[in-house]
Amino acid sequence: MTVPPSLLFSLTALAVVAFLVKSGASITNDEDDCLSARIKIPVILDQSTVRLQSPEFTAEHFSEPEVMCGIECQRKLPEPRPAELERLLSYETVYENGTRTLTEIQLEEDGELRNASSSVVCNAGHLKRRKRQVYGMDGRFVITDKHYTTNYPFSASVRLSTGCSGILVSPKHVLTSAHCVHDGQVYLKGTKKLRVGVMKLRSKKRRGNQRGGRKRGKKVGNGQDVGTDEDQLHREHNRKRKNRIRRNTDSDQSRQPVFRWTRVKLTQVPTGWMRREGKEISADYDYALLELKRPHKMKFMELGIVPVVKDIPAGRIHFSGFDDDQSGKVVYRFCSVLEESNDLMYQYCDAQKGSSGAGVYVRLRDQGGKGKWKRKVIGVFSGHQWVDVDGIQKDYNVAVRITPTKYAQICHWIHGEASQCKLA
Template sequence: MFVPIFIVLLTLVPLHAAGRSPAKPVKRHRETWHDFKLPSPLHDEVIVSLGKAEFHNHDTRQKLDDDLSNLACDDACMDMNVKNITKEEAEQSLVYEKIDLNGAKSVIRLPIDDKFVDYINAWSNKGDTLSHQQKGSHDRRKREVYEYDTRFPIQDPALYETSPFSAAVKLSTGCSGVLIGPQYVLTAAHCIHNGKKYVKRLKDVKVGFRRDRELEAGEDIADAFYWIRATEAFVPYEWTSSGKQKLLPVEQDYAVIKIKRESDRSYLNISVGTPENVASGTRIHIPAFDKKDDATLVYRFCRVADGTQEVMYQVCDSEKGAIGAGVYVRRWDREARKWSRKVVAIYGGHAKFYQDHARQDYNVALRITPLKFAQICFWTTGSYGGCKG
């Protein structure tokens, strides 16, 4: 098609030369972010009970598939408001179960002090105030939620060793996870424990890191990874003691696995993912191994549609194998003057929500709340104050 020469020339002339004012640069929105660092010193654990862990003997994958739809969010989980916690409530929330390689189980309570509780409440209330102040802008951005979602495989093997993809791992139980320390993997609790028993003996649980090469014809899927055995696992006691419930509490669906040795991969740090840090409309990123019998790492991003203090609803496409994957956001690090990434939630799949006796299903991710941040930090460093989020 013939294009007149004067039109071509016009497109090459700067706007100000054509008698028009240059367009003002669009100011990109930068997420409001509030650093969280507990001031508490090292605490000694109090062992509540000792025993032997119980394990399922039947096929792990089938049992795991059966339990994926049993997550539910009750009234407390659906609460949008920030509430002050008491010292007793905080200590109860921080009780956890730990198992070792030999199946020995310990239920442990973490003593806390008033300084810890005061910081949690002050930070939460400050964040809630900021969240209300920003509510108008969040509502305007909610229209962007239902945009086209990206979901594509990572094809270049070199990217498997490049952050943030290097932190994505595959569990031998069929789930995904995220490396949050040299020897620690964050995942969903039901990837290793179904609320009644552990789905697999810990000595049989392995964490897979994707090799930086493609599989050759005839090779097994497992050969695409190098595997490191688990030596310890940490799970909230409210989860492991919920076996009598038909529906499991989605707000307790998180766990940390310690592996035998450090991997050669870089990890991602965790942070607090409450609504003031990760509001509706915020873009989130999830790399995961979507299919249990596939070595392909799949990356996707979408926006937070809505949520409560405990969970975020999002519209990222995924499959069951992605459950347990880390959900991260990009943030501007003022001190380092560069963009960084923080894990703010754990992808949980679909959960049932009951409100006014009506059931609704949502695609959810479990937010890392201040209390969860403190507990995960203790599991990985031995101190509430060992992490900055």
């Protein structure tokens, strides 16, 4: 008997997903030597906050940065001076009521800034961006089983009303791409009433209370009830039988995962993403944080830092999102990082539009390799890019990596206190 390739791929995907969720293991044991690096985190302090004019929500669609300076090009760039780095890490905050502020930050002198760098955006010229971001055979796994979809780590992936993905990094904070809310000049139209959708099982239908009291049977002659207990047992048996039939026929529909939408309370974007006059935007700061009006009780994914992803055996990263060609379904993928710079990771993880903003994570051991395994977000998937590599323009799928300074900034947005922004 010949198994159709599509069915074989679905069965393989289901087996992989089951192994990931139930055992908490990686695809292979190659990552057993991965450790959480002890990295010094700089301290970010708010220096001043000023109120700006109400933002314009006029951008029609989000767009990814154009052709970027490649790795060799980045190596020739000087490290930004502390004053320039503070400008890049200053940030705008947009509130639900439409007001906006600019906060300038200060980096403490003893912070570790060696991982700070910057990219240059090149002229796109005649190149056209591919509509697809899939390389060769599609290696994505579409998660269709409701139990996997609503369980960690897939449950930490969220959908933005602007069409992007994101990941929960606290009960009420979502990390995503900056281009999903801001095009480098103005905010997207959908950002004004931005919402975040979390996949949850549809709640069971509530049935009305049964009327209390004993039901009387028929009366005869002397007024005694005849057959009362038997009638009640018969009615109870029929009721349970009907409920079983109804559950069997309706359970798949009534308990399928659906999006539970929550309004965004505020949005924070680094000014490193904002386009300056005469210059293009850079993918290095393509990240943003959203604070929700209501916290979620589900498990979120912690932030982490990996100085060199390629040092991890197989250099493997993972992320899940909501690709447009798989409407309403969580799509998971993993791949190896091919090239990396101080701020970006270049890879061929298959993806489609809609997956931008997904949290890129790896599995690490804490406490010197003797602690528990943890999945930690080390980057944000930005999307498809054309990259200038030694004068040759190549295309990659690119993710923004979380450096020590970016970790400090995002953690500062979440907690507001430097004492809570230390790697576990």
